[in-house]
Amino acid sequence: MTDPGSGPAARRRVTVLVGLAAAVVVAFVLAVALGSTPMPLDRAVLALLRADAADPGDEVIIWTVRLPRAVTALLAGAALSVAGVQMQTLFRNPLAEPYILGVSSGASLGVALVVTGWGGLAGAFTGGIAGLGRAGVVVAASGGAAAVLGLVLVLSRRVRSVVTLLVIGVMVGSATASIITLLLAYSDAQRAQQYLGWSLGSYAGTTWGDLALFAPVCGTALVAALAGVKPLNALLLGEGYARTMGVRVRRVRTVTLLTASVLAGSVTAYCGPVAFLGLAVPHMAKLLLGTADHRVLLPGAVLLGAAVSLACCVATQAPGSGSVLPLNAVTTVLGAPVVITILLRSRTARSGWAV
């Protein structure tokens, strides 16, 4: 890899990374300052600092609503983007994304089971289904994601080719989605609506209590992912070359699938299946940084993912209207045109690329 810190390409990368870090800070401030309840910036800052002059109402809004929401958005964006880069490199496929192996379908199935009442057979905590608790959803989503992850990991031990594994993952995802459709078809409209609401994704539901678990899990998986840059770089040339360079391909595959799925699964458990970020941010990061070197790309994906996710979080608040837009609608409707524009403007992307 090019010596970091020398040459125009390296300088550009440093500039882009610094710019992205600044963007994260700005987006975080906006996510805290803006919300469905209008609040001037100076009052928001006072409330954030818990100054004596702060309005107690503002303090509650900032500290119990906006701050956890912004932290969630930051973590979720970074997690999904890093998992997206991992999946795209592992499968050497630009369409790969964190959910491609069915992790979100598994989480969705778990939630659908609980919401529609079938999960009641399994555990007492779902007894009062109608007023399904936050904990119930998180546990159900984690359980579903973990079940699919386990299945995929077992299958990956038996399958040599990553392409076959990819197809199997898509099959598992489709099968799970069909079961969810069936469940919803035979449940009453209110419960189906409840599931639908969850599946639209939201950063708003997380409390500090949730973050006490979500943040360490997500943080640990992010560190694990960043520690795996060297074998990921070797995998750029395919598994055959990686093996001849001394990479233990099976182990790297398992570890990468595990970290990517924990990242995606934990986000899904707390925020629902957040669409689009995991697919789009890796492409945007690659083109912005102009390199496939994971030592630059993964930190770039963390920053860009966090910034984009925070921007989407701000956009869902539809400032002034007092209503909250569904997260997935925002990420996709606002994001898709941006990504298509970037792709069309890039020579590399127009001529097609393998990873």
Next chain:
Amino acid sequence: MLTLRSLSVGYPGRRGRPSRRVLSGLDAVARSGDLTVLIGPNGTGKSTLLRTLAGLQPALEGDVLLDGSPVTAIDAAELARRVAVVLTERDLPALLTARELTGLGRHPHTGFTGRLTAADHAVVAWALDAAGAAHLAERPVTELSDGERQRVLTARALAQEPAAILLDEPTAFLDVPSRVALMGLLRRLARERSLVVVVSTHDLELALRIADRIWLVDPGGALRCGTPEELTLDGAISTSFDGDDLSFDAASGVFVLHGGGSGTALVTADGVRGPLLERALTREGWRPAAGPPADLTVTWTGDAYEAALNGTTHRFTTLAALTDWARRPGP
């Protein structure tokens, strides 16, 4: 030195199905400093053998020894510091320059993060230079031609600083000058760095001209080893490759198409015109004769070709006219 000892390669049996042996009982040596070229008809298992040598698949029986120790006993990272491979996989990642791709070859030598030290950068620069790819260093690999890509992939293998390099069909998809240049490069590297270089190729004529040692997989699944001349003399090349329409001409080292049913031809012409006339007549079905008598005699008079057949002499002012007539000789 890379040694094959009673080696059997193929695919192990799974779930009760028997293993599939592709080649068995192989004994051979590839010496340091030699360009060893692996040839054989399609589908005889050249790639399987190379993949086994590279440690990408296990041997069914026997051993591959690298400087006396079995490759299976060498730790994966250590093996990667001693054996580098150029595979047939051709799709390269975008957004990677030739220098960065070559830098990937430092993988077995770098630390936990894969950061390249100044010494690593020096090796990368040397590898690019040695492979004749220094001028491509800052270009994205996806924008390179096939020949340039092959040079960069060779540089990546060199950057591993191995004792042995194995290349699977590196000359496929290259034009003739690039093939010759690449093979020449490999031979030079073998000499200068005392490397074991094993290359598989379909380009038989080039292999026989440029190889120090040939490993020939014959249709019977045996491995014949020797210099190109030895294998030509003992008929191993002819036995393996001759077909109904094709035979190997030992003296010229090229394959000739059969169909010489028209008779013998004696050519009298000065300089390079003589062999060229013979080649044209051979293509039209005549067999060159060493001396009289011959069915057809062709003489270059200085301004025209005179062809004598069955007592009749024909005059042609161009080579094309003579060639056309020679295909279907008539009045």
